[in-house]
Amino acid sequence: MDENIVWHNYATTKAQRSEQKKHKPAILWFTGFSGSGKSTVANALEAALTEQATHTYLLDGDNVRHGLCKDLGFSDEDRIENIRRVGETAKLMVDAGLLVLTAFISPFRAERDMVRSLVGEGEFIEVFIDTPLDVCESRDPKGLYKKARAGEIKHFTGIDSNYEVPNNPEIILDTSKNTLDQSVAQLLTYLKQKQIIG
DSSP states (O other): HHHHHHOOOSOOOOOOHHHHHOOOOOOEEEEOOTSSSHHHHHHHHHHHHHHTTTEEEEEEHHHHHTTTTEEETSHHHEEEHHHHHHHHHHHHHHHHEEEEEOOOOOOOOHHHHHHHOOOOOOOOEEEEOOOOOOOOOOOTTTTTHHHHTTSSSSOTTTBBBOOOOOOSOEEEEEEETSSSSHHHHHHHHHHHHSSSSO
């Protein structure tokens, strides 16, 4: 890093921002195959949290590729850079006192662990959407599996690119077994148990 770049400390702290919002900041990191239900569950959870006056922001994989990461493709190197950028963005949002929800395939453990290392203890909550690949492929909401099977999309997770299952996720959900309401209820219970929300 350039020696002329110096970190500037703010007069307002993360703790003060958190106190102002009446809940703790954290990252809920949803990971799993395409079509597993990451965005659907994260979106429903954010709606439920908003009803409770929790200050949130949802970072979704497709959405950030329209702006922040629009210059990236889907090679392993680009996926790693995509997650690095999102992780740094989520870190800033945690510093702002927000409860950040992220929905990314994020197939590599090292990158998920890297994001975990950016924030404090208990501020990274890995939510593994453990929906079986065959179920995800049968849903195929964007028609991506069909294209990947036909060779039209390269480096597609679960087809010709690896997905590394989380070793010790804080939460495991299977949207082929749980209803959306059940998944949201499980997440809200966890957040209350950990005293992140009231």
